[in-house]
Amino acid sequence: MxxxxxxxxxxxxxxxxxxxxxxxxxxxxxxxxxxxxxxxxxxxxxxxxxxxxxxxxxxxxxxxxxxxxxxxxxxxxxxxxLEKQRRETIGKSEELDRISRLNKRERVQLDEVMNSAAYFFNDNSISDEDKKRLHDSLQELFFDAKMKNKRK
CATH class of the missing domain: 1.10.260 (434 Repressor (Amino-terminal Domain))
Structure with missing residues (x-):
């Protein structure tokens, strides 16, 4: 459009x-x-x-x-x-669904990964869009690693 x-x-x-x-x-x-x-x-x-x-x-x-x-x-x-908000909402619900399926140990691991990147999120020179991309990428990497680990 x-x-x-x-x-x-x-x-x-x-x-x-x-x-x-x-x-x-x-x-x-x-x-x-x-x-x-x-x-x-x-x-x-x-x-x-x-x-x-x-x-x-x-x-x-x-x-x-x-x-x-x-x-x-x-x-x-x-x-x-509205379309952007809808996509973000869908993304959040999928993200929450994946997180809700984690056991306690895995949630702690995810929190540790996200907390280790916290300093990056406090940098005002980095755009919110880039922060969101990093956040999403970190979570995706975490879940990929979990899936690969389960396959072993």
């Missing part, structure tokens, strides 16, 4: 033969913000659309269309967030 403003912005910049930097300067927003909108990482804000119409009068003809695009984009963004 891509955002409609993203498509509009790409076409608009091509028609105007403008770079992101030129556009962001004229819009008085950061290059990163415009880049995130153009690449579909963020949705545009209503303020951004209003500013676009103000800075580029030719967009005033498409004001209603732009507002409609923005509303659809916000719905898409909400759906993406």
């Amino acid at each position: 891509s955002y409609q403003i993203e498509k509009f912005l790409t076409e608009f910049l091509n028609k105007k033969n403008m770079t992101l930097t030129e556009f962001s300067k004229k819009m008085e927003v950061t290059h990163v913000y415009v880049s995130n909108i153009k690449n579909g990482k963020k949705t545009a804000s209503k303020k951004f659309v209003e500013n676009l119409i103000r800075k580029f009068p030719e967009c005033a003809k498409k004001e209603e269309e732009l507002i409609a695009m923005l509303e659809k984009d916000k719905k898409i963004e909400k759906l993406k967030k």
